[in-house]
Amino acid sequence: MLRYLNAGESHGKGLMGIIEGLPSNLYIDIKFINNELKRRQRGYGRGKRMDIEKDNIDILAGVRGSYTIGSPLSLYIENKDYENWEEKMKSIGKIDEEIITKPRPGHGDFAGAIKYRQNDIRNILERASARETAMRVAVGAIAKLILKEFNIEVYSYVTGIGDIEDSKEHSLEEIAEADNSSIRVLDKEMEDRIIKKIDECKLKGDTLGGSFKVVAKNIPIGLGSYSHWDRKLDGKLAQGLMSLQGIKAVEIGEAIISAKNFGSTVHDQLYYDDGYYRETNNAGGIEAGISNGENIELKGYMKPIPSLRIPLKSIDMKTKEEFLAHKERADVCAVPSASIVAESTLAWIIASEIIIKFGGDSIEEMKFNYDKYSNYIKTR
Numbered sequence: 001m002l003r004y005l006n007a008g009e010s011h012g013k014g015l016m017g018i019i020e021g022l023p024s025n026l027y028i029d030i031k032f033i034n035n036e037l038k039r040r041q042r043g044y045g046r047g048k049r050m051d052i053e054k055d056n057i058d059i060l061a062g063v064r065g066s067y068t069i070g071s072p073l074s075l076y077i078e079n080k081d082y083e084n085w086e087e088k089m090k091s092i093g094k095i096d097e098e099i100i101t102k103p104r105p106g107h108g109d110f111a112g113a114i115k116y117r118q119n120d121i122r123n124i125l126e127r128a129s130a131r132e133t134a135m136r137v138a139v140g141a142i143a144k145l146i147l148k149e150f151n152i153e154v155y156s157y158v159t160g161i162g163d164i165e166d167s168k169e170h171s172l173e174e175i176a177e178a179d180n181s182s183i184r185v186l187d188k189e190m191e192d193r194i195i196k197k198i199d200e201c202k203l204k205g206d207t208l209g210g211s212f213k214v215v216a217k218n219i220p221i222g223l224g225s226y227s228h229w230d231r232k233l234d235g236k237l238a239q240g241l242m243s244l245q246g247i248k249a250v251e252i253g254e255a256i257i258s259a260k261n262f263g264s265t266v267h268d269q270l271y272y273d274d275g276y277y278r279e280t281n282n283a284g285g286i287e288a289g290i291s292n293g294e295n296i297e298l299k300g301y302m303k304p305i306p307s308l309r310i311p312l313k314s315i316d317m318k319t320k321e322e323f324l325a326h327k328e329r330a331d332v333c334a335v336p337s338a339s340i341v342a343e344s345t346l347a348w349i350i351a352s353e354i355i356i357k358f359g360g361d362s363i364e365e366m367k368f369n370y371d372k373y374s375n376y377i378k379t380r
């Protein structure tokens with residue numbers, strides 16, 4: 001079983017991660033991990049923080065000579081912004097005028113302050129923050145390195161920002177080009193319109209959300225199971241994506257349009273010609289909680305960023321008086337970054353499932369079991 005934990009406050013010293021259950025003899029490509037971290041930091045609409053951070057992975061344990069050795073992996077990413085926050089972080093909650101008491105609607109401030117009995121909302125926002133997604137991407141990059149051994153690739157692109165949407169079908173070759181766009185869209189004209197919209201939104205002190213698609217190809221048949229609720233692959237993927245800050249809905253395959261159509265037009269018919277194939281993939285590669293060999297296709301929907309330069313109405317939790325919410329430096333839109341975190345999440349869950357299905361303590365043993373299973377499939 002593969003698992004990980006991460007720790008770290010947004011403006012603390014840094015982010016820590018521990019991965020346990022990795023196979024031995026996996027090549028840890030630091031350049032690849034750092035490039036993934038860079039991909040997450042990009043995206044038009046992000047705030048000043050991304051100019052400060054230069055996310056870079058430091059591997060403290062679990063690797064010798066670039067290969068895993070079967071021990072837990074320990075990871076570290078420094079927060080460059082810490083030097084600007086050191087005093088505040090050390091005195092947290094002690095300097096009266098710096099205590100945050102006016103919760104931002106849409107963030108964790110209000111419910112978190114009550115739940116954890118904190119007078120200073122900074123103690124909530126530091127960990128509720130999406131800063132920790134940098135570590136999720138580092139961990140996801142390691143999952144991608146496992147997937148590469150099995151020729152599995154993960155892609156994503158932005159399908160919409162605000163009311164500007166791309167509802168066209170795109171080939172994987174087109175989707176692979178999303179990194180060339182500052183907003184990770186596949187259409188230049190759409191990119192220009194979105195940039196204009198983000199600029200106007202920023203001027204108004206407002207924020208935007210949007211949607212993205214994540215796709216994984218070369219998925220073996222049989223990951224996940226229908227046998228119990230918590231073994232279902234679609235359930236695990238939805239939970240993974242929903243756990244990302246700001247993501248409020250997840251669609252698997254063409255779920256939304258399918259709910260409006262007849263079964264005869266929705267279900268992906270099966271054909272055989274020297275191997276099974278389908279002409280459609282409305283199910284998004286999953287039937288009864290099991291991967292069916294088609295590409296896994298997910299869509300995530302992100303709400304607008306809750307921190308507004310022109311804040312919403314709130315209550316000062318100290319005096320109970322009406323006030324505008326606390327102002328905090330923020331992104332105007334972070335959907336492109338969220339799409340990269342979603343790639344990492346999908347990669348992590350698929351890598352975990354590969355380890356469940358093919359077992360093995362080393363990459364060699366996993367591949368041996370995988371090859372045997374692939375040969376078996378050819379005979380069915």
Ligand SMILES: Cc1cc2nc3c(=O)[nH]c(=O)nc-3n(C[C@H](O)[C@H](O)[C@H](O)COP(=O)(O)O)c2cc1C
Nearest residue numbers: 107108128130245246305306307330331334337338
């Ligand atoms: C990459 C990324 C960057 C984000 N940046 C901000 C931000 O600058 N300001 C903010 O208020 N929320 C930001 N968010 C969203 C909040 O973290 C999120 O809305 C909040 O934690 C409440 O959680 P929920 O939206 O899942 O309910 C960001 C989310 C992501 C994925």
Ligand SMILES: C=C(O[C@@H]1CC(C(=O)O)=C[C@@H](OP(=O)(O)O)[C@H]1O)C(=O)O
Nearest residue numbers: 047049128129130131134245328329330
């Ligand atoms: C630090 C990151 O995102 C942060 C997520 C975030 C939030 O509230 O979620 C608030 C902002 O923090 P700050 O106020 O320090 O600018 C974002 O910059 C990151 O993505 O690495």
